[in-house]
Amino acid sequence: MALPIYILAINYVAWFVFMFIAVVWIIVMLNNRGKTDRTRAFKKLPVVSIMIPAYNEEKTIRKTIESVLSLDYPKNLLDVIVINDCSKDGTRKIAEEFAGRGDIRLLNNEPNRGKAYSLNRALKICRGEFAACIDADSIVEAPIVRKLLPYFYDETVGSVTPALKVWRKESLLERVQYAEYILNIFLRKMLSFLDSIHVTPGVFSMYRLSVLKEVGGFDEDNLTEDMEMALKIHEHGYKIESNLDAMSYTMCPTKWGELYRQRLRWYRGAIENMAKYKHMLFNPEYGNLGMFFLPTNLIAIASIIAVFASTAYSYMDSATNAVWRLSLINFDFLSLFGKIDLAMTLEELMTTSFALGVAGIALGGYLLLTSFRSVGVKMRGNIVGYLLYLLMFPFIMMTFWSAAIVHEVAGARKKW
């Protein structure tokens, strides 16, 4: 079945964009192989504030607080603040337990005001020179603060991102996301070489407090305030670094419905922030971020939608056609499955599209492999996850992206 020329063209353009992005990553990786990061440990350790916004996290907040309190860092230099965003469950009680012992300071919102508001409220009372945020369902490894701080020796660094992993990888969905997060750790590192990190994940990204205040804190109107913060930091001329080695762990969605809602929020947020910061697009003032990363991201999203729409259309078209044709032969299905000539089928497969498809998958596979190696994770336990990630996940994300665009265009209500 020959595809109409416009569908072929759309697919080629989309594939070109993705391969281009992949090649950039590979070049950046090869360029920076074996180089050491620009870090220097502080002679005098500074005070570090840790903000934990929480809404109905009674099941996990204890673990989070304990993980933070167990950090390998002088207790007197740690300033832990929990912000209870008007939780309806036992979150407040658990936090008060720690507050009572003087381990943390507790802020209570009345009524529920959202994550960004909570963080901004905590910012006002932070004692530290540096601040980190962590979700109330995540944990961190003990040395994380010591691993992140040295990057701030360079005064132009506004924020440093950790290596964020998925905590549990039991179900297939979790394993696929595990692979995705590993790839993202690697890509963030590559982005740091280009100074184009566009998201500072809310699971222990560390910020210079003066910079947070300079940019006016977190955007309370935003679906993805952690992405907006990153772009804001760039806008004010600061750098964002990344440490492949500093581990933080988060829970990821275990059900498809949850995943859909999460990605919808992420992608809608990305679209909104892209619109808000459109002055960065193709603007040489913003270097690699403005000239490469943001525009190609935009084009990639547009291509995804175009491919999805055109493929859906062509499949629907073929489907209706198929049903009509079957009616002509009185729905004698079985006759369609005649002897399959293997040689002919293989012959048919050998085309430009196939060659390019193989090239693209090879690039993607290589990137995935490299990311696992760089992050020091063994593939063996998770082969199924990776293969699925490589092949299936992109298509699923395509549909989520399409949904996000539809929601944004229709101006749907913002919902967490």
Place this chain on the structure above:
Amino acid sequence: MAERKKRLDKGILVSALVITGLIFFSGFFIGYNLNTEKLSVVKNDITAVTKDIQNFQLEFLLLDVLGENSTCPLLSSTLSDINERSEKIGTRLDKLSPDSEIKDYASYVDMKREYSRLLIGYWLLANKFKNACESNVSTIIYFYAKECDGCGDQSFVLTYLKRQYNETLLIFALDADLDEPGIKTVKEYYNVTAYPTLVVNGIVWSGFQKTEDLQSQLVK
């Protein structure tokens, strides 16, 4: 505000663009070569079938000498060989249709014309065989064209019938748009003006023919 311009690694971006471009160019280059390969395979097949048809013609001469009982089985088996080979060529040519990434259009058209000539010769011989050996083989000439609404459906129906009837149904698909004298002659002979048009065992049917209608025409 830290007044600095963000880093712009033009070198990396340009290199990546060039490399991706090279990958794409290689892809198209490979595709083009693969298509040329496929065309040469078709050419070889056509040569082989042409030889088969020559054999068929020779065997016909034996009819007069050795009589029907000895010769007809031989003719019948050669006919099925030709049938199989010719079908393969047809399918291959279809898959190499202009919609895909074929660039050597002239060679492709030449091959289609050669194939059509082959089909006409094959059809003539099949008719001769039918009469001489009193076989129950049915023949359908199928005229199709680009500007033809029912052709896609007709091809589908014919493919289905071919699977049902196997060697007792011989289908000769002729592209009416081809600039080939043989096709023009047969068209004029059967007065073909609209498409699709089927000539079923010598009887002309203009327009799309349903499965049931065709089945009633074919010998059981």
